[in-house]
Amino acid sequence: MGMVSCATTQLPSVGEMEALQLQEDEKRLWNRSDEEQRRLNNSSYIYEDPVISAYVNEVAQNLIPQDIRGKGLSFQVKIIRNPLLNAFAYPNGVIYAHTGLISKMENEAQLAALLGHEMSHVTHRHTIENYRSVKNTTAVLATIQVASVPFGAFGNLASALGTLGAMAAVTGYSRELETEADTLGLVLLINAGYDPKEAPKLFEHLKREVEQQDKKEPFFFGTHPRLQERIDNYNRLIKTKYPDATGMKNTERFMDIISPLILDNAMMDLSMGRFSSAEDGIGRFLEIDPQNSRAHFYMGELYRQRNDAADKEKALNEYNLSIQYDPSNPAPHKSIGLIYYKLERYQEARAEFEKYLILFPDADDAAYIEQYIKAMPTK
Amino acid sequence: MRLNIKTISLILACLLISACATAPRYRAHPQINSKIENVKTITVIPLKVDVYQLTAGGVKEKMDEWCMQAQRNVLTAIEDDLKLRPLLNIKSFPETLMSEDRRINLEQTGALFEAVNSSIIIHTYGQPVHRFPEKIQNFDYTLGPEVRQLSNQTDALLLVRGVDNIATAGRKAVQVGSVILGALAGVQVTPNMGVTAVNLALVDANTGEVLWFNYHASAGDHDLRNPIDTTAMVMDILKDFPIKKPVRKFD
Amino acid sequence: MKIKSAFYLLFAFILCGCVATWVAVGGKYKSGSENYTVELPEGWRQYTPAKGKLLITKDGFTLQRIQIVRTKIDTELTHTKKKFEKGMLPQEAAEVVIDNLRSNPNILNQDIIENMPAQVGGHPGFKIVYTYQNKSGLNKKGVFFGLLTRDWWYEMIYEAPERHYFPKDLPTFEKMIETFRLIKDAAA
Numbered sequence: 001m002g003m004v005s006c007a008t009t010q011l012p013s014v015g016e017m018e019a020l021q022l023q024e025d026e027k028r029l030w031n032r033s034d035e036e037q038r039r040l041n042n043s044s045y046i047y048e049d050p051v052i053s054a055y056v057n058e059v060a061q062n063l064i065p066q067d068i069r070g071k072g073l074s075f076q077v078k079i080i081r082n083p084l085l086n087a088f089a090y091p092n093g094v095i096y097a098h099t100g101l102i103s104k105m106e107n108e109a110q111l112a113a114l115l116g117h118e119m120s121h122v123t124h125r126h127t128i129e130n131y132r133s134v135k136n137t138t139a140v141l142a143t144i145q146v147a148s149v150p151f152g153a154f155g156n157l158a159s160a161l162g163t164l165g166a167m168a169a170v171t172g173y174s175r176e177l178e179t180e181a182d183t184l185g186l187v188l189l190i191n192a193g194y195d196p197k198e199a200p201k202l203f204e205h206l207k208r209e210v211e212q213q214d215k216k217e218p219f220f221f222g223t224h225p226r227l228q229e230r231i232d233n234y235n236r237l238i239k240t241k242y243p244d245a246t247g248m249k250n251t252e253r254f255m256d257i258i259s260p261l262i263l264d265n266a267m268m269d270l271s272m273g274r275f276s277s278a279e280d281g282i283g284r285f286l287e288i289d290p291q292n293s294r295a296h297f298y299m300g301e302l303y304r305q306r307n308d309a310a311d312k313e314k315a316l317n318e319y320n321l322s323i324q325y326d327p328s329n330p331a332p333h334k335s336i337g338l339i340y341y342k343l344e345r346y347q348e349a350r351a352e353f354e355k356y357l358i359l360f361p362d363a364d365d366a367a368y369i370e371q372y373i374k375a376m377p378t379k
Numbered sequence: 380m381r382l383n384i385k386t387i388s389l390i391l392a393c394l395l396i397s398a399c400a401t402a403p404r405y406r407a408h409p410q411i412n413s414k415i416e417n418v419k420t421i422t423v424i425p426l427k428v429d430v431y432q433l434t435a436g437g438v439k440e441k442m443d444e445w446c447m448q449a450q451r452n453v454l455t456a457i458e459d460d461l462k463l464r465p466l467l468n469i470k471s472f473p474e475t476l477m478s479e480d481r482r483i484n485l486e487q488t489g490a491l492f493e494a495v496n497s498s499i500i501i502h503t504y505g506q507p508v509h510r511f512p513e514k515i516q517n518f519d520y521t522l523g524p525e526v527r528q529l530s531n532q533t534d535a536l537l538l539v540r541g542v543d544n545i546a547t548a549g550r551k552a553v554q555v556g557s558v559i560l561g562a563l564a565g566v567q568v569t570p571n572m573g574v575t576a577v578n579l580a581l582v583d584a585n586t587g588e589v590l591w592f593n594y595h596a597s598a599g600d601h602d603l604r605n606p607i608d609t610t611a612m613v614m615d616i617l618k619d620f621p622i623k624k625p626v627r628k629f630d
Numbered sequence: 631m632k633i634k635s636a637f638y639l640l641f642a643f644i645l646c647g648c649v650a651t652w653v654a655v656g657g658k659y660k661s662g663s664e665n666y667t668v669e670l671p672e673g674w675r676q677y678t679p680a681k682g683k684l685l686i687t688k689d690g691f692t693l694q695r696i697q698i699v700r701t702k703i704d705t706e707l708t709h710t711k712k713k714f715e716k717g718m719l720p721q722e723a724a725e726v727v728i729d730n731l732r733s734n735p736n737i738l739n740q741d742i743i744e745n746m747p748a749q750v751g752g753h754p755g756f757k758i759v760y761t762y763q764n765k766s767g768l769n770k771k772g773v774f775f776g777l778l779t780r781d782w783w784y785e786m787i788y789e790a791p792e793r794h795y796f797p798k799d800l801p802t803f804e805k806m807i808e809t810f811r812l813i814k815d816a817a818a
Contacts, residue, residue, distance in 0.1 A: 031443055039767070043738040082735075135438040271729040273711030305712065305725070338719065367746045368721040371754075490768035491791050498690030508651060511675060514689065523794030587794065 013124045015067035026091065026128045033090040040078075040096075047079040047099050047261065055257045059108060060095070060115045063188045068123055075119060079261070083268045083277065085206055089118040091127035099265040102258060103281055104206055108250035109189070109198035116185035116192075124184065126177045133174075175226065182230055186237055195247035200234035203227060259288045263295055270298070275306045293326030297335070304335055312339055330359035334369065346376040405593040405619040406503055406518045414583065414590055415621045420468040421537050422530040422584070423457055425450050426489040428541040430603060433573070439544065449603035453541055453577065456606070456613035461537075464622045470533060484528050492538055495520050496578055499592055500564040520589040527585050535590065538580045543603040546573040563596050573599040579616050591621050651678045655686060662813065664700040666751070666784070669809035671802045694790035694799050696806065700782050709733040714783050720747055723778050724756040727785075737762040743771075750777040750784070751810045761792060771796040775807055786810065 014020055022030060040046065047053075056077045064075060075093045083100035090096075095118045105111055121127065173181070182199075190196050207227050238245070266281030282299045289295065300318035303311040316339060319332035337352035353369050363369065408414060430445035454471070461469050477485065499520060502511045514520075526536060542562050562576040576596040580589050593616045595601075601608040656672035661684065670676075670686065674696075677685045684698040685691075703714050707730045714723055724745050732740050740762045748757035755777035763769050772789035788803035790796040 025440075028440065028443055032441065039738075043763070044740065045738065135434045135440065268733075271710060272733045273713075273729070307715065338722070342717070342719065364745065365721065368719075371747050486767055487769060487793060490764075490766050491793055493766050494692035494768055494791055497692045502690050511652070511690075513673065520689070520693075521794055525793055 011125045011129055014071055014073050015065060015123060017071060020072035023128070025132070026125070029128055029131060030092045033092045033094070037090065037092075037094055040080075045080050045082070047081045047264070049079075049260065052257060052261055053077075053079065056097070056102075056111065056115070059112055060119065063112060063116050063119060063192050065123075065188060065191065073122070075122070077115065081264075081268060083265050083272065083274065085210070087114055087118055089121050089127075091122060091125065093119075093122050095119070095122075099261055099268065101206075103262045103265040103284075104209060105202060105254070105258070106205065106249075106251065107198060108254040109194040109248065110202040110205075111254065112189050112192060112194045113185060113199035113202050116188035117181045118185075119188065120181040120184035121173065121177070124177075124180060126173050126181065130173050130177060175229075178226075178230065179233060182233055183237060186234065186242075190242060190245055190247065193247050195249055196238050196242050196245050198249060200231050200238070203231045203234065207231065255288055259285055262288075263292075263298065267298060270302055270305070275302060278302050291325045293322045293329045293332075296322035296325065297329065297332050300332060300335060304339060312343075315339060328359060330356050330363070333359065334363075334365075337369070337372070341372055341376070350376055405591060406499065406515065407592075407621065408518055408588060408590045409516070411590055411621050414588075418534040418581075418590075418622065419466060420470060420533045421461065421535045421581070422470040422472050422533040423454060423461075423537045423539065424472045424485075424529065425454060425539045425541075426492055428453055428539065428603065430543045430545060433544050433546045442545075445543075445545070445604055449541060449543060449609070452603055452606045452609035453539060453613060456610040457537065457539065457579070457617070459610070460614060460617045461620075461622075463624045464620070465625055467622055470530070472530060481528060484525060488522055488526055488529065488538075491522050492540065492580065495522065495589065496540065496580070497564045499589075500594075504563075504594075518589070518592075520592075522582055522587040522589070524585065524587050526582060526587045530584060533584045536582045536584050538582060539577070540579075541575075541577040541603060543575045543601075544573050545602065545604075546599070563594055573602075575599075575601040575603060575612070577603075577612055577616060581621070593617075593619060652676070653678050659684070660813070664698075665782075665813045666698070666700070667809075667811050667813060668698065668806060671806060688799065689795075693795050694788070696786075696788050696803055698784070698786050698810075700784050703778065703781055703783055709735070714778060716780060718778055720754050720756040720776070720778065723776055723783065724758055727756075727758060727774060727776055728760075731758075731760060731762075734762075737764055739763045748775060750775050750786070750807070751812050753777055753779070753812070755784075769793065773800070773803065775810075779812070 056079065057075075060075050060077045073093050075095065077095045077097060079102065080096050080098045082098040083103075084098050085101045085104060087095065087097040087101055095115065097114060097118075101114065102111065105114075186196055186199055189199060210227075262281050263285045266278045266285065269275075269278035269281060279299070279302055282295055282302065285295050286292065286299070296318045300315045300322060303315035303318060316336060319336050322329055322332040333352045333356040337349045337356060340346070340349035340352060350373060353373050357363065357366060357369060428446060428450040430442050430449045431439040432442050432445075433439060458469050458471070461467055473481075501509055503515045503518070504510075530536060544562070562574045563578060574596070575598075576594065578594040579592070581591040582589055595612045595616045597612075601612050603609050603612075652675045655670040655674050655676045657670060658667060659670045660667045664682070664684075668684075671688075674686045674688045677687070677691075680697075682699070684696075686696050687694055703716060706713060707726065710726070710730045710733045712726045712729055714726055718726075728742055728745065731742075734740070740760065742758060742760050744757065744759035746757055748755050755775060758774040758776070759772070760774065761769065761771045769792040770789055771792040772787060775786040777784040786807055788800065790799060
């Protein structure tokens with residue numbers, strides 16, 4: 001996209017100011033941010049879970065450095081329902097992180113690394129810096145308005161974001177500004193008491209994920225070589241500046257709170273037909289909660305819909321586990337019924353469909369089920 | 380002249396503009412005369428009046444203060460013109476702070492108007508092969524009876540939609556018809572130069588029917604930040620307004 | 631060709647009618663290549679450059695659109711990697727359509743109002759009623775009739791702004807669907 005490589009920010013950071021004072025073009029960016037966020041925040045794109053939302057915001061609040069507090073800049077984290085590995089920040093302090101990215105994290109320190117990075121883009125006014133360098137030299141924003149972004153099926157969220165969101169989420173910042181955000185973010189991480197070694201681990205883990213899945217990664221990681229560059233940069237910083245630094249990870253607390261999001265994100269992957277990612281996500285959830293009926297049902301759905309060799313047996317096994325852990329769950333009965341129906345094992349299919357309708361008489365798909373029951377021979 | 384893609388596009392676009400210049404400009408409901416008889420009060424609703432600055436890099440930056448200035452100019456010009464028409468009461472919008480329901484209604488009305496506006500521009504003003512003659516003869520568009528919740532005790536709504544793209548000194552003003560129509564029809568085309576377009580639609584406040592529609596568009600000749608320019612544009616649009624000004628007799 | 635130039639040219643061409651043609655329709659419509667017949671409503675227009683699909687409107691596509699498309703059964707959908715498969719039940723096919731809709735990042739607030747079995751041209755298919763909000767903030771509503779045959783799948787879609795336009799032409803679409811027939815057997 002022809003991004004101009006520029007020096008690290010020349011604008012004073014918010015911390016260096018006595019109070020936040022926006023320049024005229026910056027005010028306009030904040031107004032655009034408000035407009036875009038109003039639409040986004042009222043849409044189905046936002047992942048609504050008050051417990052998880054409160055948690056990620058608490059982590060963000062603990063990262064805010066002292067020199068920012070009371071300056072008129074506040075932070076808010078919102079989670080976007082999207083299985084892509086991305087996060088972006090608006091200049092007014094609202095950070096959006098995708099369920100896809102959060103679901104891949106292993107602990108709170110990695111979450112803090114992400115949030116610290118994004119917060120640094122805000123505190124050091126990278127958006128206006130970037131915008132000023134871009135608008136007079138390239139037509140990046142205009143291109144965003146019409147360009148197709150190579151993100152794959154779910155990825156063109158950029159088109160639903162406004163121009164500003166797309167700029168942050170899609171093209172990101174220059175190499176120098178990203179490096180600065182990495183460096184500053186690491187300081188926030190350490191000052192808040194987290195283990196800095198988790199920052200490169202997040203990227204390494206995600207890089208492996210991207211390589212394995214052959215995903216076209218969105219901008220949080222930049223291009224592939226840039227991702228490695230940033231891992232190297234983190235490792236170098238830690239080795240030279242913080243060789244003995246340790247800190248908390250809060251793994252248990254993180255997994256305890258975030259786990260429902262992992263399962264929900266896996267279902268988004270399943271909707272998109274990303275069976276491998278979905279299987280990983282559901283599998284990860286089941287490691288935490290192996291007797292979760294809903295998760296076993298979802299795993300069954302994955303196998304039934306993927307329909308590779310031996311998937312029918314796997315699906316039936318998962319559905320039976322789902323029933324075992326919650327006999328009142330109607331959904332697995334329907335799905336077992338569908339498998340038997342297609343195998344022409346009508347007696348078994350009928351039994352399962354009837355159980356489904358007994359457990360869930362007001363099912364939205366009752367018309368389909370009644371049709372199957374009617375179509376099947378009675379003997 | 381080298382026939383590259385840009386040149387071919389410009390030629391085609393200029394042909395389009397010349398074709399458009401000879402077509403009648405306003406559109407009206409087939410029963411406009413009877414429907415307008417009962418219109419005594421009009422509420423003017425600015426749906427959007429956006430002014431952008433086009434930077435040297437081709438980026439469109441929305442300029443909030445210019446938007447406010449342009450909206451003031453457009454509304455003043457409209458109200459000043461309509462007040463000259465007899466027995467017509469003009470109300471501004473909103474009359475009071477809006478409830479959430481009303482705000483949502485306004486948003487949906489605006490969004491539907493964008494869709495209606497695009498259709499009107501493409502199928503009643505566009506090139507002949509895109510025109511639907513039956514829609515010109517039977518100009519039958521609506522925003523739905525839901526519009527009646529927008530304003531109390533009013534007979535009609537005058538919906539205002541304006542866009543102005545101010546080219547910075549670095550960009551040349553070149554006649555690009557496709558961009559003008561793009562601005563009118565709400566198609567997202569980043570223009571290469573300054574384009575100004577204002578659309579006005581008179582809507583029955585009870586039924587939502589579009590009673591009358593007109594526009595003015597120009598490439599670099601007008602600036603909505605300038606009250607004189609804006610008044611000229613608005614007067615041009617409203618010269619065919621169905622409620623006429625009194626004819627001045629000179630002895 | 632750069633995206634901007636291509637868009638510029640295409641827009642100019644479309645406006646000048648070098649590509650697009652609108653043809654008035656009404657009465658029996660037969661598509662031998664797509665293997666169906668249907669009665670089209672009077673007073674509507676077909677957008678003929680849309681090759682391989684029937685696209686009609688009365689007031690313009692931003693205000694209502696009916697389309698009939700036939701696609702090879704193993705074609706990938708736009709927003710999901712899931713595909714239709716031979717032998718899929720209508721309910722399973724509906725699941726794929728719903729996942730494609732839910733995964734569409736160009737629209738917001740997708741909601742499935744109805745998903746039920748339906749006869750399409752005398753064959754077992756499905757009907758989905760849905761709503762969403764487009765990028766401009768307009769609430770839209772649609773009806774999707776789907777039919778899977780051995781090698782093909784057929785979609786018949788009606789979409790319009792939810793306010794006023796959707797209910798206005800829904801009876802026209804429903805009447806049209808009642809007349810849809812495959813020319814050759816569904817097993818073909």
